[in-house]
Amino acid sequence: MKFGLQIVRFDWPGSPANIGSKLAEIGQTAESAGFDSIWVMDHFFQMDMPDMGLKPEEPMLDGYTALSYLAAVTERARLGTMVTGVNYRHPGHLLKIVSNLDVLSGGRANLGIGAGWYEREAHGLGFPFPPLKERFERLEETLQIMKQVWSGDISAYQGKHYHLAEPMNNPQPLSKPHPPILIGGAGEKKTLRLVAQYADACNLFAFMGNEELACKLDVLKRHCDDVGRDYAEIEKTALGFVMLGEGGMSPSDVIGMCRGLAEVGFDSFIFSLGNVHDLAPIEVIGREVIPAVAEF
Incomplete structure (x- = not known):
């Protein structure tokens, strides 16, 4: 099983003056600890989730600036957003951003993408927020554009919502055949049909529980059968939260959680860590958990 670290907060002690230096420390510590990937949310407001201690006015970085x-x-x-809301960037612009991130990182970009959900954020900053049906239509067209251009085809794209007369993209990504595409959502x-048709990875919430997660993967298998896709080609990732220490989880608890996810069929566990700015939780995961789950 592979591990990814999701960084969801930037309000640690000393913020905002130390956001840059602390973010670098977190990224370097995670990489040294053995995390395979690092992810940030593609939000401009912090999430409005008071039950989790999150308030919209807390510090939040633009996802692609942070990844760069x-x-x-x-x-x-590897570096990616969990996940880009399709309503935030025109696909021609997103194509360029992800391609450039891949080139500048030496071939380490992932495209995490979804239909978007944060209506308050969109309205607050003036982003379009069409009805859900249209957002899914735009998501599928964006995926088509990415796949087409990354394959080397720069012929005009004419969709219902997007029209690209000459989608030239130089330099192309270093990742072959293209940066892995992860679609978030259950x-x-x-969503799972789009995963089967276009994506290299899915992302489901670990808190749903292993029984429901298994059902979602069964649905994905059926969609793969319908479109003639090899289900085994798709990386199955779960997204969660880990709080180590007193009153929280122990390393053995995390190992047990990973074992359960692996038994259901997941390849990767991507999670945010409470008090990630302390760095110690990252180091504990690297020392006591990652080696133990390597063969799951």
């Missing part, structure tokens, strides 16, 4: 910074201070870990009719 992390690309400069790390060497091995919707059985649309």
